Amino acid sequence: MSKILTPEELKKKIDKFKKEGKRTVFTNGCFDILHVGHIRYLKEAKKLGSILIVAINSDKSVRKIKPLRPINPENERAEVLSALEFVDFVTFFDEDTPYELIKYLKPDVLVKGGDWKIEEIVGADIVKEVYSLPYVEGVSTTEIINKILSKYKTFKSQPSAEIIKKAEKVKFLILDVDGVLTRGDIILDEENNEFKIFNVKDGHGLVMLNKSGIGVAIITGRNSKALQRRMKELGITEVHQGSREKLKIFQQIVEKYNLKKEEISAMGDDIIDLSILSRAGLSVAPQDAHEEVKKIVDLVTHCKAGQGAVRELCDIILKAKGLWDKFIDEYTNL
Incomplete structure (x- = not known):
């Protein structure tokens, strides 16, 4: 069974889980280059409920907020995330934020990384339980890209x-x-x-x-x-x-x-x-x-x-x- 679902398919699943008494946890992000910070964060998010849903920015959405990105296309980012045992489902959103998706899915728990204050997390006014989990210091997709560019200076096609x-x-x-x-x-x-x-x-x-x-x-x-x-x-x-x-x-x-x-x-x-x-x-x-x-x-x-x-x-x-x-x-x- 594929873990990668459309919002409509996912909505049916969530409604079923609610009837079964299972808590759904929702988080979102670009997850462009998966790193140890993502892994630790997602593991902690899964502990907050029974089902972990990861919504990723579509390629169109990423380009709006991060010029020259994504590095990896949405289908590949989704496939990598779905391969993680603690991730139950992956879906996409095209907007700048997942607000409308959260409103539609109505998860039980909302989670974001520690660089977000709880009151600033998108969807905090919709979901009753909201958590801000700590990130691993010094680990990010941008840092990884800069490290690669620094080590391989001959590859200059990408502006710094x-x-x-x-x-x-x-x-x-x-x-x-x-x-x-x-x-x-x-x-x-x-x-x-x-x-x-x-x-x-x-x-x-x-x-x-x-x-x-x-x-x-x-x-x-x-x-x-x-x-x-x-x-x-x-x-x-x-x-x-x-x-x-x-x-x-x-x-x-x-x-x-x-x-x-x-x-x-x-x-x-x-x-x-x-x-x-x-x-x-x-x-x-x-x-x-x-x-x-x-x-x-x-x-x-x-x-x-x-x-x-x-x-x-x-x-x-x-x-x-x-x-x-x-x-x-x-x-x-x-």
């Missing part, structure tokens, strides 16, 4: 927890052009026309930021009709060309939009950009930026300039702010 935290606060992105939005090549014809090659993925990243209410500004020392045209296509109006005093323009933007340092992300590639990068909450450089720049920024992208570096940063910001799934859903359902 610090970068994610900074990206979550970003409200405005400021970009250089040559060596950031382009590879840095300058093509001139005999009539002094300047040509630039832009990356379509970078462009779409900026469009998604714009749609999400995140401001974008361009500050460049050169003048280019090609740039003006491209920014118009992308709906970006804060375009400052021929700006030799980049810091002055930066300060005007900060004042205009009433921005705090931590709300600004900036990407540059050469030492002329240092004055702006040093004043941004999240400073970024493309993989092929000048070495002096890469020394001082918070993040160096895996992609090179004009080849997806800007898109990489856009994706990090959108995921950190919990906005990524909105676009996945939008484009999936076109």
Whole structure:
């Protein structure tokens, strides 16, 4: 018999257990990477009744509250939990919290980990018996992920927890052009026309930021009709060309939009950009930026300039702010 049930199937079971005088214990969580803290906690929870029910956040639910997670999909997380002898049933919920599920199932006992005060536990106003059990200090899924990243630094595809935290606060992105939005090549014809090659993925990243209410500004020392045209296509109006005093323009933007340092992300590639990068909450450089720049920024992208570096940063910001799934859903359902 499968331990993994829908809420409707589980409700029938619970009603039957109540008639038999069996106490049902309910707990919930992501249980992304199962660890010793989870095991000890669930064992103690089972002691509070006859039947232990574990409700796990669906993948959709996890993404709303923990950007870039889950590591393991919901079906695998459920299977691992159901293999534990002290876990009787596993179910799912899509919402941010299991409040409606608790209200529907009406368990006898509600349990959460020790980092929750009893009055703050979701469902405490519904269930009569509520417990907050102690966690194992220093053991968590986040700690395990950080430990892995620390030991295997060559695997850099995942931004660090610090970068994610900074990206979550970003409200405005400021970009250089040559060596950031382009590879840095300058093509001139005999009539002094300047040509630039832009990356379509970078462009779409900026469009998604714009749609999400995140401001974008361009500050460049050169003048280019090609740039003006491209920014118009992308709906970006804060375009400052021929700006030799980049810091002055930066300060005007900060004042205009009433921005705090931590709300600004900036990407540059050469030492002329240092004055702006040093004043941004999240400073970024493309993989092929000048070495002096890469020394001082918070993040160096895996992609090179004009080849997806800007898109990489856009994706990090959108995921950190919990906005990524909105676009996945939008484009999936076109």
